[in-house]
Amino acid sequence: xxxxxxxxxxxxxxxxxxxxxxxxxxxxxxxxxxxxxxxxxxxxxxxxxxxxxxxxxxxxxxxxxxxxxxxxxxxxxxxxxxxxxxxxxxxxxxxxxxxxxxxxxxxxxxxxxxxxxxxxxxxxxxxxxxxxxxxxxxxxxxxxxxxxxxxxxxxxxxxxxxxxxxxxxxxxxxxxxxxxxxxxxxxxxxxxxxxxxxxxxxxxxxxxxxxxxxxxxxxxxxx
Amino acid sequence: xxxxxxxxxxxxxxxxxxxxxxxxxxxxxxxxxxxxxxxxxxxxxxxxxxxxxxxxxxxxxxxxxxxxxxxxxxxxxxxxxxxxxxxxxxxxxxxxxxxxxxxxxxxxxxxxxxxxxxxxxxxxxxxxxxxxxxxxxxxxxxxxxxxxxxxxxxxxxxxxxxxxxxxxxxxxxxxxxxxxxxxxxxxxxxxxxxxxxxxxxxxxxxxxxxxxxxxxxxxxxxxxxxxxxxxxxxxxxxxxxxxxxxxxxxxxxxxxxxxxxxxxxxxxxxxxxxxxxxxxxxxxxxxxxxxxxxxxxxxxxxxxxxxxxxxxxxxxxxxxxxxxxxxxxxxxxxxxxxxxxxxxxxxxxxxxxxxxxxxxxxxxxxxxxxxxxxxxxxxxxxxxxxxxxxxxxxxxxxxxxxxxxxxxxxxxxxxxxxxxxxxxxxxxxxxxxxxxxxxxxxxxxxxxxxx
Numbered sequence: 254x255x256x257x258x259x260x261x262x263x264x265x266x267x268x269x270x271x272x273x274x275x276x277x278x279x280x281x282x283x284x285x286x287x288x289x290x291x292x293x294x295x296x297x298x299x300x301x302x303x304x305x306x307x308x309x310x311x312x313x314x315x316x317x318x319x320x321x322x323x324x325x326x327x328x329x330x331x332x333x334x335x336x337x338x339x340x341x342x343x344x345x346x347x348x349x350x351x352x353x354x355x356x357x358x359x360x361x362x363x364x365x366x367x368x369x370x371x372x373x374x375x376x377x378x379x380x381x382x383x384x385x386x387x388x389x390x391x392x393x394x395x396x397x398x399x400x401x402x403x404x405x406x407x408x409x410x411x412x413x414x415x416x417x418x419x420x421x422x423x424x425x426x427x428x429x430x431x432x433x434x435x436x437x438x439x440x441x442x443x444x445x446x447x448x449x450x451x452x453x454x455x456x457x458x459x460x461x462x463x464x465x466x467x468x469x470x471x472x473x474x475x476x
Numbered sequence: 477x478x479x480x481x482x483x484x485x486x487x488x489x490x491x492x493x494x495x496x497x498x499x500x501x502x503x504x505x506x507x508x509x510x511x512x513x514x515x516x517x518x519x520x521x522x523x524x525x526x527x528x529x530x531x532x533x534x535x536x537x538x539x540x541x542x543x544x545x546x547x548x549x550x551x552x553x554x555x556x557x558x559x560x561x562x563x564x565x566x567x568x569x570x571x572x573x574x575x576x577x578x579x580x581x582x583x584x585x586x587x588x589x590x591x592x593x594x595x596x597x598x599x600x601x602x603x604x605x606x607x608x609x610x611x612x613x614x615x616x617x618x619x620x621x622x623x624x625x626x627x628x629x630x631x632x633x634x635x636x637x638x639x640x641x642x643x644x645x646x647x648x649x650x651x652x653x654x655x656x657x658x659x660x661x662x663x664x665x666x667x668x669x670x671x672x673x674x675x676x677x678x679x680x681x682x683x684x685x686x687x688x689x690x691x692x693x694x695x696x697x698x699x700x701x702x703x704x705x706x707x708x709x710x711x712x713x714x715x716x717x718x719x720x721x722x723x724x725x726x727x728x729x730x731x732x733x734x735x736x737x738x739x740x741x742x743x744x745x746x747x748x749x750x751x752x753x754x755x756x757x758x759x760x761x762x763x764x765x766x767x768x769x770x771x772x773x774x775x776x777x778x779x780x781x782x783x784x785x786x787x788x789x790x791x792x793x794x795x796x797x798x799x800x801x802x803x804x805x806x807x808x809x810x811x812x813x814x815x816x817x818x819x820x821x822x823x824x825x826x827x828x829x830x831x832x833x834x835x836x837x838x839x840x841x842x843x844x845x846x847x848x849x850x851x852x853x854x855x856x857x858x859x860x861x862x863x864x865x866x867x868x869x870x871x872x873x874x875x876x877x878x879x880x881x882x883x884x885x886x887x888x889x890x891x892x893x894x895x896x897x898x899x900x901x902x903x904x905x906x907x908x909x910x911x912x913x914x915x916x917x918x919x920x921x922x923x924x925x926x927x
Binding site: 293 | 485486487521525530533534537538540541551553554555556557558561760798799800801802803804805806807808809810811812813814815816829882883886919
């Protein structure tokens with residue numbers, strides 16, 4: 254006997270999905286992380302999601318401003334990279350992060366998630382124009398964004414040198430862009446590049462948001 | 477429960493019943509994916525709510541995340557259904573310490589080892605602002621390796637009373653371990669009360685009986701308040717000296733953890749925990765063959781300061797060269813830990829960019845390490861390690877600084893605490909590191925504030 258949700262469930266905000274469906278559902282079409290999370294982990298994440306999604310607009314969905322508020326403590330602070338993450342989390346491309354999207358996307362950041370999924374997610378982050386490749390101009394744009402964010406000034410020559418050097422290392426077939434196989438090989442040489450793709454915190458998520466233990470009404474076998 | 481195996485939350489196969497108390501039943505279970513054995517502690521949700529323990533239970537679950545330590549029973553995760561709350565806890569297979577004591581007192585070296593591990597665990601928790609408040613042999617388990625495990629840290633209010641035979645009852649299940657200031661009920665410091673309880677435990681391990689005991693509860697309380705006890709003749713003078721200072725009825729003058737660790741009796745045979753052995757220096761470009769050879773060369777001489785210096789004058793260390801993706805990855809937009817606003821497990825990381833040459837950074841770090849002769853310096857390519865000579869309760873404070881080259885005149889530096897007490901680190905950071913580093917900094921990319 255597995256667990257299942259009570260049929261007499263209160264109305265939840267738009268975008269809410271039953272925790273059991275999420276934790277047992279087959280992987281979605283956008284990427285293929287194996288959702289090896291328990292129902293309780295999904296419910297703990299829901300506690301976090303509720304906090305984030307109601308911080309500015311109380312509609313139960315995470316808007317861009319709420320995402321920026323959580324990351325930077327400033328809802329108006331723009332950041333190219335935070336935008337990229339938001340866009341990748343927003344699987345339905347409807348401008349908000351729904352709970353199901355939140356769980357699936359954060360699953361890639363779990364310490365136990367497959368390395369391949371982390372590499373793929375990072376590749377899609379850097380593929381700014383979603384062409385299936387990391388183009389040289391995209392990489393330069395990202396370097397410029399970082400320098401701007403940090404109030405750093407480097408000469409144009411220096412920037413070109415950094416981008417050229419990186420491309421000469423990563424672009425194995427010399428076609429002027431980095432494909433997924435080249436990216437995978439590059440990350441193998443520089444594993445620290447996907448350090449950001451792991452959030453150790455997710456391992457302890459049920460201890461971090463214990464309120465769910467009182468709130469949940471999932472049925473379970475007697476013992 | 478029937479004989480058929482029950483699957484809990486699609487993750488654990490629940491096996492035989494282990495024990496029961498007023499609030500919880502405990503079962504053996506196995507993680508279906510990893511095969512790991514755990515103890516599943518099952519609370520009836522309605523009972524917890526009925527006795528007004530809801531908020532306390534949630535607080536204590538959060539506390540258990542703060543106190544990971546090899547000598548503390550670990551809470552792996554929490555699960556819940558409509559009617560039950562489940563704790564998946566580390567399975568400790570050796571039994572309770574009080575069964576050992578119930579057969580008579582322990583040898584001094586055995587008692588000392590348990591006490592060392594107890595103090596390590598308690599000191600670790602106190603350094604994170606967590607007190608146990610109910611330390612007694614009943615909450616001390618011994619695993620199959622003979623190592624101590626403190627259980628129910630932060631869960632004292634849920635501890636059940638138990639029926640025992642006469643001898644066990646006189647040692648356990650009584651308030652005999654409670655500090656004088658707790659009995660007086662005028663408000664007390666939980667950490668100091670824990671230290672008193674550790675002293676009573678040590679006495680019991682060595683003596684086989686309680687230091688304060690009387691059939692009449694009020695008489696026992698009077699003895700505790702006055703610290704009215706006698707040492708058996710077989711207690712050594714060193715342990716007597718230590719116990720006099722622990723079982724000091726005045727919490728203001730009672731010995732603290734740091735002094736206990738320095739005492740002669742405690743230090744005998746004291747070894748730093750395996751978990752606190754420092755990771756090796758690991759610069760990002762450590763894969764080079766020449767570095768492997770240098771590492772072997774330096775490991776044969778334990779006093780080595782790391783790999784030999786390069787001959788290059790303008791670049792004395794072989795630095796990891798940042799590529800464009802390394803540079804991009806330091807953006808704060810990629811740091812999702814802000815989603816978890818009270819994340820207290822984050823590593824202490826500071827990062828800045830600098831126009832100063834690496835040799836200037838290294839010289840500054842060497843100067844700081846010399847202050848009071850406090851730190852040993854180790855170097856390996858871009859990593860400079862400051863390793864404290866004197867071991868504190870949480871191991872030596874150890875700080876790694878790694879320098880990365882972006883261009884010949886532009887570097888990124890990351891400073892990380894990798895071991896030791898967090899409060900000590902922030903004190904050192906505020907007093908020495910940050911003021912000196914400020915002179916080097918072109919732009920602070922990030923540093924964590926203490927919490």
